[in-house]
Amino acid sequence: MNYALKLQEVCKQYKGSDFALDNISFALPKGTVMGFVGENGAGKTTTIGCILNTLKKEHGIIEIFGKEMNDDDVSVREDIGVVYDGDNFPNYLTAIQLSNIMAGIYKQWDTPLFYEYLEKFHLKPSQKLAKYSKGMTMKLAIAVALSHHPKLLVLDEATSGLDPVMREEILDIFLDFVENENHSILLSSHITSDLERIADYITFIHRGKIILTETKDNLIYNxxxxxxxxxxxxxxxxxxxxxxxxxxxxxxxxxxxxxxxxxxxxxxxxxxxxxxxxxxxxxxxxxx
Amino acid sequence: MKGLLKNNFMVVKENMKILFPLAVIFGVVVSVTGNSSLLSIFSLALSPILSILVVLCLRKESLSKWYKYKISLPVKRKNIVQSYYISHLCWCAVSIVIVAFFMLLTVIIHGNQYFYYGFRDAVTLVLGGGVLAIFIGAIFYPLYYYLGAEKIEIIAIISLAISVVIIAGISILINILVSDNGVSDTTYYISLLAIVGITVVAFVCSYFLSRCVFQAKEY
CATH class of the missing domain: 3.30.70 (Alpha-Beta Plaits)
Structure with a gap:
């Protein structure tokens, strides 16, 4: 099986803290959605930080598209779309300015597609992000994450702060995204109903340990x-x-x-x- | 890299909308009055003020997760550091150009009556502020990466203080080293070049230090 993302025995400890990621292992097959579930402080964001290299793992292997990603692997990051919980972008920008910045960073930045998403999400391109509501900033982050044609989306609480109607629309977009068998999503969320709707696999993390990884169908039906x-x-x-x-x-x-x-x-x-x-x-x- | 530079420009742009008209008004006052003290203050202060303003703008970035998001973009960490240093140099160059323009205007209007023993020519005055501005950046960025955005104000103040002390220290040292009979033109310009050289070396070393600190940083 081809994996978009594979973690093997990943460990991470913080100085002066009891918390640690303890031999985290799971794999996200290409063309699938994995829901990453756990209580607050379980280690979801730390795991995502290790995946995206914002945190340094102590040991273990993290492979993205079959390759360990270090800081120099810019081409791997071209294929990853990221959404963090909260404000992803500086609030002094407008969506237009953000698009200009991203066009200077991503080789495959698709400005028309970005504007399509802005329209779809009812986001004003020339409005300062400081004036956006939480839901709007999340929608913008999702628009940015999708507008450079990524193959892997890493979403940390991406649907939090969205109303049910918008969550439904966003989940449909994610489902469209994974229709391409080369596309995959790792979605950490507290909103388990979202995961029940779109996830193929669900991984539970608790106190830095993976306690269960299963296909959603197996969880629901068996x-x-x-x-x-x-x-x-x-x-x-x-x-x-x-x-x-x-x-x-x-x-x-x-x-x-x-x-x-x-x-x-x-x-x-x-x-x-x-x-x-x-x-x-x-x-x-x-x-x- | 282009995108990072654009972002660095955007973060400063709003503040420049305030500083730039003030700089122009001050420059016009200097040119119209031809006051030598005002000219010295304008020439020596504009670049460091702009430099401090540029580094303080990093606070705005830290209000969102942009600093973390940037690491997940297809850019290397060293490019992120580079972009700050390039932006800083660009803003220093802008301030030097503004100072040079109004100084030229002042000299054209009032004649060359400003350059004497202390500041022999326009170059010294223009470079004085520029060197200080660059030094502020050289001290600021490694400290910023090491101590974090929460301490940005104190880091900026420390950077300014250290920069002033270093520049004054180098100048005093040069004065001690050269003869008591007065500084010849050759010694003067060699000293000026030495200060510029030290500034360039400090800026380059600072870049590598910041890279090193940022490489190990976790967010």
Missing amino acids: YAVLRCTEKNFSTLDKGDIVAYRKKDYQIDVLVSDIKKARKKYPKVVTDHTTVDEIMLLLVKGETV
Whole structure:
């Protein structure tokens, strides 16, 4: 399989902090979207920083389009579109000026395409970015990320701050983008409904460790939550339990094979689950 | 690189809209009055003021994630550093041109009555401010990369102070080294060249130092 992005045992530690990325490994196949999920401070932005070389990893391998990217690999970065959460661009610029700057940086900068996106996103080209709302700055960042014909989009909370209507439109644009089998997206997000809509793979990170990487379909269709009583729980085969969480009178147990669970534990209520619930169980729950 | 330079120009442009008319008004006043003290102040102060203004504008960049975003663009880190040094030199050149223009105008209107023992000619006056402006950049950028944008104001003040001390120190040293019988033209211009040479070397060394610091920097 060809990968747009591959991380192998990436480690990163901050001086004077307990937090560390601990042997992060995952791979994003070409033509797919990977949702990168985790609670605040889980290590999503640090991982993205290591990928984009804004942070220096201690060890491990990060390959983009099959090649480790260092500072001199300008051509690799020509093919990457980036969106950070918050203000990506200085607010003294207008969108027109930003386009002029980007045209002097990206070889493949497509000014007409950029203006198309501005129109589509209802962004005024001559308005100072200082006057843009948060949603507008995010839309602008997405327009910039797409206007140089990248092959890989790295999006750090790119849909946060957007209203549901605009998020829908942006997600459609991302889906159009990955219709080309050479295009891929790594999308970190708290909004798991977005990931359920567009992601092919979902990777969960918690306290600097990857706790699960799965295809979304597998998570949605095969993973399940058993609603157990204490008595039910004690009868479960430990090998079936991915994670569990005790509530007042119930124990929610995450399992990875719904058919097997329904057959094996017919008396236990077994529900399909959501990415949100899986994240909660993995992050707040316990493992056997 | 072209895009980075454009951005560096944009960041300063707004402030220049204020400084440039003020510089022109001051220049016109100097040319009309022909006052030698005003001419000296104008010539020696404009370039350093502009230089300080240019470096302080970096604060605007730090208000967004642009400093981080730039690293993910298809440019090398050394290009980012280079772009600041080139922009700084360009603005110094602009200020030198403005000073030279109004000085020429003043001399044309009032005649050559300004250059005596201390500042023998227009070149010294024009270069004096320019050298100080370049030195400010040479001290500022490595400190900026090392200490970060949060301390930008104090770094600018320190850069100005250190630059003044260095230039004054070199001048005093040269005065001590040459004879007491007065400075000959040859010694004067050799000294001037030495100061310019030291400034150029300091600026180039500063660039490599900034590159080195920025290369290891994380955002």
